[in-house]
Amino acid sequence: MDRFPHVAKIQIPFIVNGKNVTVQAYPMERLLDVLRKQLQLTGTKEGCGEGECGSCSVLMDGILVNSCLVPALQASGCHVLTIEGLASQGKFHILQEAFQEFGGAQCGICTPGMILAAVHLLERKSEPTMDEIREALSGNLCRCTGYSQIVEAVAEAARRRCKTA
Amino acid sequence: MVPHSVVGKSVPRKEGREKVTGASQYVDDMVLPGMLFGATVRSRIPRGRIRKINFGTGINWNEFVIVSAADIPGKNCISLIADDQPCLAHDLVNHCEEPILLLAHSDRYLLPEAVEAISIDYDPLPAVLTMEQSERCSEIIWGQDNVFKTYIIEKGKLDGIWAQADSIVEGEYTTGAQEQLYIETNGMIAAFDPAKGVTVWGSLQCPYYIHKALMTLCGLPAEKVRVVQMETGGAFGGKEEYPSMIAGHAALLAMKAGKPVKIIYDRLEDMTATTKRHPSRTRHRTAVTRSGKILGGEIDFTIDGGAYLTLSPVVLSRGAIHAGGPYFWPSVRISAKAVATSAPPHGAFRGFGAPQSLFAMERHMDRIAQTLGISPIEVRRQNFLQPGQATTTEQVIRESIDLNKMLDRALELSDYDSKKRKFEIQNLKGPIKKGMGIAAFLHGAGFTGSGERYLGSVVGVEASADGTVRVLVSSTEFGQGTKTVLSQIAAEALTLPFENVSMAQPDTQEVPNSGPTVASRTVMVVGNLVQSAALGIRQTLISSGLLREDYSPDEFQAACKAYVAKHGQFRSWSRYEAPSGIFWDDEKYRGEAYAAFAWAVYVAEVSVDLETYSVSVDDFVALQEVGKVLHPLLARGQIIGGVAQGIGFALYEKVVWQNGRMQNGQMTNYIMPTSQDLPAIRVYFEELGNIHGAYGAKGIGELPMDGPAPAIVNAVEDALRVHFDSVPLLPEDIMSALDGDGTAGDLHRDLGVASGGR
Numbered sequence: 001m002d003r004f005p006h007v008a009k010i011q012i013p014f015i016v017n018g019k020n021v022t023v024q025a026y027p028m029e030r031l032l033d034v035l036r037k038q039l040q041l042t043g044t045k046e047g048c049g050e051g052e053c054g055s056c057s058v059l060m061d062g063i064l065v066n067s068c069l070v071p072a073l074q075a076s077g078c079h080v081l082t083i084e085g086l087a088s089q090g091k092f093h094i095l096q097e098a099f100q101e102f103g104g105a106q107c108g109i110c111t112p113g114m115i116l117a118a119v120h121l122l123e124r125k126s127e128p129t130m131d132e133i134r135e136a137l138s139g140n141l142c143r144c145t146g147y148s149q150i151v152e153a154v155a156e157a158a159r160r161r162c163k164t165a
Numbered sequence: 166m167v168p169h170s171v172v173g174k175s176v177p178r179k180e181g182r183e184k185v186t187g188a189s190q191y192v193d194d195m196v197l198p199g200m201l202f203g204a205t206v207r208s209r210i211p212r213g214r215i216r217k218i219n220f221g222t223g224i225n226w227n228e229f230v231i232v233s234a235a236d237i238p239g240k241n242c243i244s245l246i247a248d249d250q251p252c253l254a255h256d257l258v259n260h261c262e263e264p265i266l267l268l269a270h271s272d273r274y275l276l277p278e279a280v281e282a283i284s285i286d287y288d289p290l291p292a293v294l295t296m297e298q299s300e301r302c303s304e305i306i307w308g309q310d311n312v313f314k315t316y317i318i319e320k321g322k323l324d325g326i327w328a329q330a331d332s333i334v335e336g337e338y339t340t341g342a343q344e345q346l347y348i349e350t351n352g353m354i355a356a357f358d359p360a361k362g363v364t365v366w367g368s369l370q371c372p373y374y375i376h377k378a379l380m381t382l383c384g385l386p387a388e389k390v391r392v393v394q395m396e397t398g399g400a401f402g403g404k405e406e407y408p409s410m411i412a413g414h415a416a417l418l419a420m421k422a423g424k425p426v427k428i429i430y431d432r433l434e435d436m437t438a439t440t441k442r443h444p445s446r447t448r449h450r451t452a453v454t455r456s457g458k459i460l461g462g463e464i465d466f467t468i469d470g471g472a473y474l475t476l477s478p479v480v481l482s483r484g485a486i487h488a489g490g491p492y493f494w495p496s497v498r499i500s501a502k503a504v505a506t507s508a509p510p511h512g513a514f515r516g517f518g519a520p521q522s523l524f525a526m527e528r529h530m531d532r533i534a535q536t537l538g539i540s541p542i543e544v545r546r547q548n549f550l551q552p553g554q555a556t557t558t559e560q561v562i563r564e565s566i567d568l569n570k571m572l573d574r575a576l577e578l579s580d581y582d583s584k585k586r587k588f589e590i591q592n593l594k595g596p597i598k599k600g601m602g603i604a605a606f607l608h609g610a611g612f613t614g615s616g617e618r619y620l621g622s623v624v625g626v627e628a629s630a631d632g633t634v635r636v637l638v639s640s641t642e643f644g645q646g647t648k649t650v651l652s653q654i655a656a657e658a659l660t661l662p663f664e665n666v667s668m669a670q671p672d673t674q675e676v677p678n679s680g681p682t683v684a685s686r687t688v689m690v691v692g693n694l695v696q697s698a699a700l701g702i703r704q705t706l707i708s709s710g711l712l713r714e715d716y717s718p719d720e721f722q723a724a725c726k727a728y729v730a731k732h733g734q735f736r737s738w739s740r741y742e743a744p745s746g747i748f749w750d751d752e753k754y755r756g757e758a759y760a761a762f763a764w765a766v767y768v769a770e771v772s773v774d775l776e777t778y779s780v781s782v783d784d785f786v787a788l789q790e791v792g793k794v795l796h797p798l799l800a801r802g803q804i805i806g807g808v809a810q811g812i813g814f815a816l817y818e819k820v821v822w823q824n825g826r827m828q829n830g831q832m833t834n835y836i837m838p839t840s841q842d843l844p845a846i847r848v849y850f851e852e853l854g855n856i857h858g859a860y861g862a863k864g865i866g867e868l869p870m871d872g873p874a875p876a877i878v879n880a881v882e883d884a885l886r887v888h889f890d891s892v893p894l895l896p897e898d899i900m901s902a903l904d905g906d907g908t909a910g911d912l913h914r915d916l917g918v919a920s921g922g923r
């Protein structure tokens with residue numbers, strides 16, 4: 001018995017956090033499950049499984065996606081960035097640093113997705129307004145913080161990045 | 166006094182690095198060799214007798230581990246207050262989603278189909294779907310009278326006040342169920358070894374609740390049950406009692422399978438089957454003078470406990486004690502009652518009864534003001550509790566709290582007066598109506614009455630030869646900052662750098678029972694014990710001649726090294742002792758209900774759009790007195806997060822019930838606030854200090870849940886001049902109140918909206 005009884009697993013090559021990987025997966029398996037179970041990248045979280053909460057957000061070729069809604073096949077040949085790929089050589093990404101400093105993470109379950117949504121925003125807009133930050137993060141639900149300290153962390157990270165750029 | 170070096174500073178969150186890098190291990194991130202996955206077969210009807218369980222075709226049932234009530238080695242219950250809730254229904258089901266059977270398989274993808282393939286034949290019994298139906302007792306579903314618990318709080322004499330009163334003001338206020346909606350759904354892993362017993366790892370608040378429940382369920386002695394908390398992705402009370410059920414299920418499957426079993430709920434299962442905030446109904450009848458002074462009154466507070474008793478008596482107790490708000494009642498009679506219905510049991514959720522009764526109190530204060538034609542400010546000033554006065558349980562306020570001053574400050578911060586004037590003119594025209602609303606309230610920290618005495622919490626602090634210190638508590642971190650603040654307290658007590666203190670993972674094999682992580686008790690009660698256990702380490706080193714009174718971290722390390730070399734493990738323990746002179750009568754519900762209260766005044770500014778009927782919160786001022794703020798960043802985070810949940814409670818979060826089952830158990834149709842739905846919530850603290858808590862801290866976690874709903878509904882009423890006495894208050898509620906049965910034109914004209922457009 002199989003989840004996908006009439007379909008065979010296929011080889012899906014893609015790039016995750018800069019590394020080439022090839023996984024054996026059902027074409028319609030969720031990218032989220034491939035990341036978590038096959039690649040042990042458990043920093044990507046499942047909150048709702050229906051694309052509402054954003055906990056499973058990753059960047060796919062620079063686009064913010066809910067990995068619970070992305071079939072594994074679709075990742076074929078793509079660059080996927082997960083939270084594990086953000087810090088470089090053990091050094092925090094500027095957003096991770098700001099989240100830590102400004103209280104952006106409480107229970108931490110939405111944090112990886114939230115940070116990736118913020119990365120996506122700062123890639124598009126180097127100096128977002130508070131309203132733009134709120135809009136960009138509105139697909140990522142957080143039940144702990146009431147968002148203020150997340151928004152402040154993102155604003156501060158943007159400031160710091162502009163300064164160092 | 167020596168200035169604090171660690172306490173009061175926003176030091177880095179202990180587990181912050183792991184959280185921002187995704188390295189934290191939550192239960193679903195953990196994999197054990199040979200692990201199976203478990204699923205739960207649940208009742209699809211609210212009440213009935215199980216006649217037959219049918220295993221459908223097309224599934225190879227031999228591959229599944231199947232557990233029913235008959236497999237339970239101990240007692241079939243989730244041991245808590247009463248042992249009335251079965252772990253698996255055997256004969257009767259008493260609510261929708263009640264667990265009946267458990268399945269496990271190595272392929273988690275196969276489980277949903279298998280659950281679906283099982284059908285159960287029932288002899289249905291009539292369900293009791295509302296509190297009113299329960300009260301009528303036409304169908305008895307619990308005990309003799311469907312009543313889980315009652316309390317009466319009486320102060321003074323009500324006789325005569327009704328005749329003395331210039332006015333008698335009545336009101337009825339209701340609140341709905343609310344889902345905790347932690348973003349990490351519930352989950353547990355269990356493993357069983359005949360020699361070592363059962364071990365569970367999970368997302369949870371209270372390791373020792375589960376420990377007790379598993380001993381009863383599995384028929385195992387204390388040393389053969391081990392409970393370990395994994396990183397927990399939000400809880401808010403929602404992981405206080407229900408995790409005992411899931412741990413029980415995982416344990417039963419693991420015992421039968423001989424392999425570890427993981428159960429992770431999906432969102433729909435989590436929302437429909439686990440606990441929610443108790444729906445409530447509060448009736449006020451209040452005798453007041455012309456100037457707005459309360460002479461006395463009756464408060465009737467009723468909550469819907471659902472199908473089993475679980476924590477309802479305790480929720481009821483807190484709701485009843487808070488029902489009089491931060492006001493002085495010369496006389497009062499509070500009658501509180503928790504009733505049974507055929508809903509899944511309602512349970513702990515931040516605030517624990519207080520948001521319900523305080524919503525009523527603060528709406529009723531505005532009702533009194535309107536009746537008398539005085540301002541909402543004036544009616545509160547007339548009645549604020551003053552130091553030296555007694556609460557409804559006759560607890561004398563010893564703190565130098567000045568609620569008038571707090572109200573002044575909140576009004577100033579929110580620019581209340583000038584905005585009120587401005588809105589009165591603005592509201593004459595156009596579809597956007599603006600209003601201001603106030604809520605004043607209090608929240609008791611720690612367990613109620615003699616609760617802390619019964620708990621008798623124990624805390625340990627361990628010093629190692631390398632001079633580092635480890636705090637041993639069962640108190641759990643789930644976002645609030647437990648690990649950080651308790652480490653700060655230990656570091657402060659030992660005058661060590663914050664980095665030298667770590668926290669043991671809550672594991673019942675490692676840590677003592679410091680009580681559940683609930684009731685805003687961790688910082689004040691557990692923190693106090695951490696402080697005294699840490700001081701025990703210091704005293705031991707000093708009295709054994711290894712350390713001077715004044716020492717550096719290096720000297721502390723040398724002393725620890727010497728001590729450990731001579732004596733081995735170096736631990737200091739501290740057990741809760743009730744402060745002297747504390748009086749509480751469990752029978753009459755009279756006395757010192759809480760060791761300390763936190764106090765607050767919140768002001769909400771709202772806009773109501775009469776074209777969409779949506780309400781937006783444009784500004785929110787949250788001013789509170791919580792004693793010493795030990796970690797300003799975390800404290801502010803707690804307040805903003807609580808206010809956000811309060812805004813959800815007020816305006817967004819509606820559980821839709823049909824025949825006893827939640828119909829909107831998904832994030833798609835149960836709506837919580839997003840970053841775009843909330844204003845920048847403004848947080849302010851006053852710090853009076855407190856004699857009971859560590860470094861003067863009081864409880865903070867639940868307080869911010871109490872105020873937003875009444876402040877917002879008061880503001881909506883201010884904007885529209887229409888009464889709303891229920892939350893959640895959704896656009897459709899406003900629409901039907903305004904439009905009613907075809908009277909829209911009149912009401913809209915009254916509200917300044919020209920018919921036929923703007």
